[in-house]
Amino acid sequence: MQLSQVISLFLRPPRGGAGAIYDLLGTNNHLGEQSLYLNMGYWAGVDTYDDACQALARRLGEAAQLSTSDEVLDAGFGFGDQDIFWMENFQPRRICGLNPSPKQAAHAQKRVADRGLSDRIQLRVGSATEIPHAAGSFDKVISLEAAFHFVTRERFFQEAYRVLRPGGRMAIADMMPLEGRPFRAVERIGDYIGRRIWQIPQVNMYGRTPYMEKLRAAGFTSLEWRSIRDVVYAPFARYASQRLNDPAVVARMDPLMRAYWRASTANERAYDPFDYAIVTAEKPR
Numbered sequence: 001m002q003l004s005q006v007i008s009l010f011l012r013p014p015r016g017g018a019g020a021i022y023d024l025l026g027t028n029n030h031l032g033e034q035s036l037y038l039n040m041g042y043w044a045g046v047d048t049y050d051d052a053c054q055a056l057a058r059r060l061g062e063a064a065q066l067s068t069s070d071e072v073l074d075a076g077f078g079f080g081d082q083d084i085f086w087m088e089n090f091q092p093r094r095i096c097g098l099n100p101s102p103k104q105a106a107h108a109q110k111r112v113a114d115r116g117l118s119d120r121i122q123l124r125v126g127s128a129t130e131i132p133h134a135a136g137s138f139d140k141v142i143s144l145e146a147a148f149h150f151v152t153r154e155r156f157f158q159e160a161y162r163v164l165r166p167g168g169r170m171a172i173a174d175m176m177p178l179e180g181r182p183f184r185a186v187e188r189i190g191d192y193i194g195r196r197i198w199q200i201p202q203v204n205m206y207g208r209t210p211y212m213e214k215l216r217a218a219g220f221t222s223l224e225w226r227s228i229r230d231v232v233y234a235p236f237a238r239y240a241s242q243r244l245n246d247p248a249v250v251a252r253m254d255p256l257m258r259a260y261w262r263a264s265t266a267n268e269r270a271y272d273p274f275d276y277a278i279v280t281a282e283k284p285r
């Protein structure tokens with residue numbers, strides 16, 4: 001990763017999604033021990049990044065009520081860890097995934113094939129905002145820490161509703177501004193820089209009430225919101241600031257990326273203006 005590439009991302013507002021930054025990240029810049037997860041984890045009763053990420057995937061699978069008869073769409077699959085985990089632990093009939101990063105998709109496809117799961121897990125390059133499946137193709141739509149990237153999240157809600165069968169369910173683990181907690185001036189600057197690098201459009205920066213309104217406007221009912229911010233941000237920041245000194249991470253992580261992570265996790269209060277929620281919604285029968 002070169003400074004020039006990061007600057008070029010910074011100057012280029014997101015269009016079709018955040019594939020470019022994830023292509024650039026490659027397979028060296030994660031915090032995992034064994035896995036390639038790229039989320040902030042669910043830090044209740046766990047000590048390692050892999051376990052925290054897996055715990056978040058498990059919570060989301062439970063929130064989606066994944067079952068053996070389900071055909072599932074996964075929007076934003078990273079390197080596919082979550083899909084392998086869901087398949088091995090919830091055994092849905094089929095998982096189809098979309099991700100705009102060709103490098104992540106190729107890597108994830110190989111991992112799925114190596115485990116002999118290619119007939120049950122199909123991961124492809126594509127965007128959650130233009131889902132290439134017919135209406136009513138899925139029982140569940142699931143998205144693990146990706147929807148804040150989508151251009152736009154609202155468009156994804158409409159697409160998710162379209163591809164769900166009547167009675168289908170959506171479960172999302174997502175980040176958003178914390179309602180009733182305006183950004184301070186200095187936080188606004190940090191937020192702007194972070195969003196430009198991570199390709200997060202301004203249009204997705206809204207809190208709980210507009211979030212739920214947009215789900216309702218897309219047609220969803222039975223909405224539920226569970227904030228898990230206390231078991232995500234602060235413990236993630238504490239873990240990451242230690243993990244960045246681990247010789248294995250120092251050896252493989254790009255120095256620019258390590259500097260970025262160091263700066264952004266040095267102060268856990270930096271996450272004060274953000275909520276983190278597991279949101280569920282249903283398409284009426």
Ligand SMILES: C[S@@+](CC[C@H](N)C(=O)[O-])C[C@H]1O[C@@H](n2cnc3c(N)ncnc32)[C@H](O)[C@@H]1O
Pocket residue numbers: 016017018019022036037038039075076077078079081082098099100101104126127128129144145146149150151
């Ligand atoms: C923070 S990572 C999370 C990856 C994975 N869910 C995990 O937990 O390890 C966000 C993911 O969203 C994907 N993404 C970004 N824009 C997208 C879009 N428009 N449609 C589908 N996925 C997208 C990125 O390529 C990346 O894989």
